[in-house]
Amino acid sequence: MSAAADPVPGLSVRQRLYGVRSRLRRFRWELASGGRPLLRWFPRTWFTDPLALVDICSPWEVAWVTRHAATRLRGTGAVVELGPWLGDVTIGILRGSDRNPAAADVVVDAYDLFVFDDIEVRTAGLPLEGRFGDGDDFLALYRARLGGRGNRVRTHQGDVLDATWDRAAPIEFLFVDVAKTWEIWNHLVTTFHAALDVGSVVVEQDWAHACTPWIHLWHHRWRSHFRELEQVPNAGSFAFELTRPLPGAALEPTSIDDYPDDEIEAAFDWAASLVDPDRRPNVRAALVQLHTLHGDLDVASRICVRELAASRIDSELVDVALPELANRLAADDRPGR
Numbered sequence: 644m645s646a647a648a649d650p651v652p653g654l655s656v657r658q659r660l661y662g663v664r665s666r667l668r669r670f671r672w673e674l675a676s677g678g679r680p681l682l683r684w685f686p687r688t689w690f691t692d693p694l695a696l697v698d699i700c701s702p703w704e705v706a707w708v709t710r711h712a713a714t715r716l717r718g719t720g721a722v723v724e725l726g727p728w729l730g731d732v733t734i735g736i737l738r739g740s741d742r743n744p745a746a747a748d749v750v751v752d753a754y755d756l757f758v759f760d761d762i763e764v765r766t767a768g769l770p771l772e773g774r775f776g777d778g779d780d781f782l783a784l785y786r787a788r789l790g791g792r793g794n795r796v797r798t799h800q801g802d803v804l805d806a807t808w809d810r811a812a813p814i815e816f817l818f819v820d821v822a823k824t825w826e827i828w829n830h831l832v833t834t835f836h837a838a839l840d841v842g843s844v845v846v847e848q849d850w851a852h853a854c855t856p857w858i859h860l861w862h863h864r865w866r867s868h869f870r871e872l873e874q875v876p877n878a879g880s881f882a883f884e885l886t887r888p889l890p891g892a893a894l895e896p897t898s899i900d901d902y903p904d905d906e907i908e909a910a911f912d913w914a915a916s917l918v919d920p921d922r923r924p925n926v927r928a929a930l931v932q933l934h935t936l937h938g939d940l941d942v943a944s945r946i947c948v949r950e951l952a953a954s955r956i957d958s959e960l961v962d963v964a965l966p967e968l969a970n971r972l973a974a975d976d977r978p979g980r
């Protein structure tokens with residue numbers, strides 16, 4: 644492997660070590676709260692890599708995919724990552740596969756716009772401030788960070804809504820962190836989930852979060868086709884293994900009208916039950932978000948109050964779902980509001 648060029652040259656050691664104490668404190672805390680089985684796979688660079696300050700996935704998700712690639716990949720199909728951002732998870736997959744003779748030749752197909760839209764906010768106050776601008780293409784930065792392992796990554800730059808995949812080419816491992824709208828989710832299911840083989844694993848990064856309720860609805864409806872593997876400790880990701888082929892109906896696009904009320908309630912009870920108690924309110928928040936974005940604001944308000952009565956203050960119910968609902972209610976000028 645050739646030596647990697649520094650993706651963010653010119654930083655002092657002091658700047659590189661920015662925030663190292665708080666990273667250490669977080670690491671020790673999270674190690675004690677479920678991280679220990681992943682310690683061996685934890686990314687060592689996380690303490691000193693300045694780009695780790697703007698990584699969106701947790702280092703435990705990186706550790707999880709590293710372990711998965713090292714111990715579970717069989718080399719029987721493709722590895723696809725949807726929404727890799729700056730490549731922390733991609734590197735984890737490649738590092739893990741380096742240690743797995745069955746997967747040593749694995750190539751990651753990575754789909755992203757590779758264009759920054761909120762990097763200025765993300766880097767404000769950090770040593771990286773001013774280096775990158777919203778609208779900048781970050782494909783070269785992604786590639787530079789991969790270093791010599793980059794020759795095992797095929798990048799697909801553009802809107803994932805335009806992405807295609809040959810269903811006849813099985814996907815053995817799918818990491819999904821781009822299902823940010825229902826339209827995208829419908830496209831992912833018909834394009835990528837459709838190529839999962841029995842025994843394949845899909846990680847839904849947005850599981851223990853509020854913003855992507857279509858993921859919970861779909862997985863609940865087709866849950867008898869998957870084994871629930873685990874929630875990644877200290878993170879929102881949940882991993883499923885396909886245990887029997889998906890029927891054609893599972894690959895059809897859906898909307899909220901395809902889900903009766905009792906199925907919706909059952910889906911979120913089930914989805915929340917899969918995650919740790921701290922993150923359950925985030926999944927409950929996704930139920931509110933579902934009605935706010937795609938249903939009726941009166942129903943969303945009623946469910947929001949019910950969930951607030953039962954939930955902790957510091958959750959995405961309060962930080963994400965409630966503000967979104969408040970915005971929509973404020974913009975709703977129907978008489979009587």
Ligand SMILES: C[S@@+](CC[C@H](N)C(=O)[O-])C[C@H]1O[C@@H](n2cnc3c(N)ncnc32)[C@H](O)[C@@H]1O
Nearest residue numbers: 698699700726727728732755756802803820821
């Ligand atoms: C939450 S971030 C992913 C974080 C990443 N998994 C990590 O390891 O830190 C979502 C990613 O999806 C990409 N993205 C958002 N909308 C997209 C679209 N319509 N098509 C392709 N990529 C998109 C963004 O550029 C971003 O890199």
